[in-house]
Amino acid sequence: MQRAKQQDHDVVIVGGGMVGAALAARLSHAGISVGLVERGSPPTPLSGDYDLRISSLNARSLAFVKASGTTLPEERCCPFRHIDVANQDGSGHSLFSAQDSGMDDFGIFIENRTLQYALWQRLEHLPSVTCYTHCAPLSTISSSTARILELDNGKTLSTRLIVGADGARSTLRELAGISVSSYDYHQRAMIINVETELPQQDISWQYFTPTGPIAMLPLPGQRASLVWYDSHEATHAREALDDEALMSAIESTYPKRLGKLTRIVARASFPVKRQHAKRYIGKRLALIGDAAHVVHPLAGQGLNIGLHDADTLAELIINGSDPGDKVMLHRFECQRRLANQAMIAATDSFHHLFTGAKPLRQLGDLSLHLTERLPFAKRMMMQQANGLNPFKMR
Numbered sequence: 001m002q003r004a005k006q007q008d009h010d011v012v013i014v015g016g017g018m019v020g021a022a023l024a025a026r027l028s029h030a031g032i033s034v035g036l037v038e039r040g041s042p043p044t045p046l047s048g049d050y051d052l053r054i055s056s057l058n059a060r061s062l063a064f065v066k067a068s069g070t071t072l073p074e075e076r077c078c079p080f081r082h083i084d085v086a087n088q089d090g091s092g093h094s095l096f097s098a099q100d101s102g103m104d105d106f107g108i109f110i111e112n113r114t115l116q117y118a119l120w121q122r123l124e125h126l127p128s129v130t131c132y133t134h135c136a137p138l139s140t141i142s143s144s145t146a147r148i149l150e151l152d153n154g155k156t157l158s159t160r161l162i163v164g165a166d167g168a169r170s171t172l173r174e175l176a177g178i179s180v181s182s183y184d185y186h187q188r189a190m191i192i193n194v195e196t197e198l199p200q201q202d203i204s205w206q207y208f209t210p211t212g213p214i215a216m217l218p219l220p221g222q223r224a225s226l227v228w229y230d231s232h233e234a235t236h237a238r239e240a241l242d243d244e245a246l247m248s249a250i251e252s253t254y255p256k257r258l259g260k261l262t263r264i265v266a267r268a269s270f271p272v273k274r275q276h277a278k279r280y281i282g283k284r285l286a287l288i289g290d291a292a293h294v295v296h297p298l299a300g301q302g303l304n305i306g307l308h309d310a311d312t313l314a315e316l317i318i319n320g321s322d323p324g325d326k327v328m329l330h331r332f333e334c335q336r337r338l339a340n341q342a343m344i345a346a347t348d349s350f351h352h353l354f355t356g357a358k359p360l361r362q363l364g365d366l367s368l369h370l371t372e373r374l375p376f377a378k379r380m381m382m383q384q385a386n387g388l389n390p391f392k393m394r
């Protein structure tokens, strides 16, 4: 890519969360001049107890993060090789194994803050990135050759492309006049970090109940992150329980394979919604990550598809001549909207099949039975979920 002479940066990214920081690291690793605008402080390192927010990173996301020269602390990463999906009453069951899908593992679980911190550490060593913290955009205008971004600290930046990675309530999306379609699942996801008598193995499991799924995501050692989806009322009632009572509630609902709980480390709950921006692009502007789409978290794909947006955009920018080129931005939108729409539809059907009325749940059971009996379908589903092309010959 040719360097911009008259602009402050080739690319300005608003939002230094996991997706924005990953794009900044990848582009500046390739020598592109980047400005990263973050309204908060730079992330701080974690030690001791595990943070509440954790995410799965699939093969494509991991490869993208590593392509920027970022290293993740192995001791806080938990690889997983199996995914067990079942109905709580045992009427439907499917076990996915990485080996059967032609992969070594399905990826890792990592704390959001550990990933964000590792990316920001990498940024510190990259000379072509400048981080502007404790500030946010006030306004933006575009010409044929540049975008100007006015920040609330009095600074003005000019760039050839501005990228909104500022999360579900994106200011940049609003400033660009891009609206969203949204849907409320009328559910909350309660996340509970626990310590257990048994060490976790390399498996993540999810059981569907008529009120919502319950899931166990493994963390290194004798730790796990539990996710309990339920109505707002039931979740608030559970949040009011003391640790002893919450442990009993978990032990009476979660399968015995979880083992005995020894400690509740942390807990919080989040509303479950989906949202999709009507457009991902504008004049010299692109949206990525949660700024562009929010999916039901039950399949653990929200961050992954955000990182895949960043990966696609980075490749187009690195191999192009102008990062704000209209044709290039259209190519980005075409590729990513199709993939993200498919993920939104898949997670939506999972939700309705397993949490809907009884006939739908019976259909859900049947689909698990069929999947279990069709190794080819299982392999394709897992490769798709890992951001790999299931139709590519090995």
Ligand SMILES: Cc1cc2nc3c(=O)[nH]c(=O)nc-3n(C[C@H](O)[C@H](O)[C@H](O)COP(=O)(O)OP(=O)(O)OC[C@H]3O[C@@H](n4cnc5c(N)ncnc54)[C@H](O)[C@@H]3O)c2cc1C
Pocket: 014, 015, 016, 017, 018, 019, 020, 037, 038, 039, 040, 054, 055, 056, 057, 135, 136, 137, 165, 166, 167, 168, 169, 170, 171, 172, 189, 191, 270, 288, 289, 290, 291, 297, 299, 300, 301, 302, 303, 304, 305, 306
């Ligand atoms: C319960 C739950 C479980 C989940 N589990 C998984 C999982 O296992 N796997 C997975 O792939 N995904 C998962 N997700 C989804 C994942 O957490 C999100 O998709 C991901 O955090 C989005 O990252 P982001 O960088 O796009 O946005 P954010 O994480 O929201 O980051 C946005 C950044 O922009 C900054 N910002 C905001 N506004 C401004 C502004 N005006 N100016 C400057 N900076 C600004 C913020 O401070 C922040 O740093 C889960 C989500 C939930 C709710």
